[in-house]
Amino acid sequence: MARRRLQGLRVxxxxxxxxxxxxxxxxxxxxxxxxxxxxRRKDRLDRLVLQTQNHPGKLTAIEGDLTSQAxxxxxxxxxxxxxxxxxxxxxxxGAGAIGPFEQADTDRLRKVxxxxxxxxxxxxxxxxxxxxxxxxxxxxxxxxxxxxxxxPNKSEYCAAKFALRGWAESIRVxxxxxxxxxxxVSPSTTRSEFFDALVDTRLETQSRSLGSMSAxxxxxxxxxxxxxxxxxxxxxxxxxxxxxxxRWFPNMTDRILAWTLKPRNDSK
Numbered sequence: 001m002a003r004r005r006l007q008g009l010r011v012x013x014x015x016x017x018x019x020x021x022x023x024x025x026x027x028x029x030x031x032x033x034x035x036x037x038x039x040r041r042k043d044r045l046d047r048l049v050l051q052t053q054n055h056p057g058k059l060t061a062i063e064g065d066l067t068s069q070a071x072x073x074x075x076x077x078x079x080x081x082x083x084x085x086x087x088x089x090x091x092x093x094g095a096g097a098i099g100p101f102e103q104a105d106t107d108r109l110r111k112v113x114x115x116x117x118x119x120x121x122x123x124x125x126x127x128x129x130x131x132x133x134x135x136x137x138x139x140x141x142x143x144x145x146x147x148x149x150x151x152p153n154k155s156e157y158c159a160a161k162f163a164l165r166g167w168a169e170s171i172r173v174x175x176x177x178x179x180x181x182x183x184x185v186s187p188s189t190t191r192s193e194f195f196d197a198l199v200d201t202r203l204e205t206q207s208r209s210l211g212s213m214s215a216x217x218x219x220x221x222x223x224x225x226x227x228x229x230x231x232x233x234x235x236x237x238x239x240x241x242x243x244x245x246x247r248w249f250p251n252m253t254d255r256i257l258a259w260t261l262k263p264r265n266d267s268k
Contacts, residue, residue: 004136004227007032007056010083012075012127014066014120015093017044020142020187023219024090029057031223034083036060038075039093066093066119076126085133088226091120091164092142101155109156116160121167131180138181140226141168145186145239149246151257165232172231185225187218188236 011028015021017039028035029052037059039045045061052059062078064071079086095115097108124139131137146154147161165184172182213236221235234240245253 009033011088013090017041019215021092029055032056086130087134112156141184143186148243
């Protein structure tokens with residue numbers, strides 16, 4: 001299959017105020033794409049507009065909460081009025097939560113699922129008629145290596161990303177006859193965005209010590225997957241190792257992850 005050209009693409013990108021989305025928006029406009037971005041933080045969106053104003057592509061920003069159906073409808077309406085269709089939908093917006101499941105309040109699971117799963121799924125539903133009018137249309141979902149192998153103290157986040165991946169597999173087949181590709185990239189935790197949108201901050205400092213990729217690199221690899229129509233890609237070597245261990249040695253992986261939960265003696 002021929003590679004997809006970024007120049008001239010009409011792209012709706014969520015979660016663009018920081019991290020992967022912020023970097024991806026800049027890379028897309030630098031390549032000549034037309035991009036509609038959305039996020040809740042207007043000051044960050046204003047900064048993004050300023051940083052991309054001299055790029056070959058064009059960027060438009062609409063502030064709003066993606067968990068709102070009214071805002072999702074507003075985004076789709078903008079694409080219909082200004083573009084008369086849509087080529088690529090990038091479901092990037094997300095939030096994390098860190099801490100033992102037992103100790104979490106009753107709202108934490110619902111908040112994470114609302115942001116990380118229900119919002120992108122419902123936005124996609126609204127955008128399918130627009131994608132039908134697009135040129136070689138695609139839905140690019142930014143998932144996580146934790147959609148392949150769950151880890152402790154991120155149970156809600158893992159559940160949401162597992163749901164996103166399963167949903168993507170299902171609609172990939174449904175939308176295939178329409179010519180709409182459904183792609184997914186699964187980065188390890190990046191150095192910024194997961195901690196910028198925490199629903200619960202317990203164990204944040206401990207979790208920051210885990211290995212991570214830069215948001216710029218993840219955005220670059222995600223766009224490469226879009227260009228090459230890679231259906232489901234784990235982006236990092238460490239992520240692929242974790243997935244392989246979980247698949248072939250699940251009990252040993254459980255024991256290793258349980259060992260990481262044990263208190264460390266730093267008094268030496």
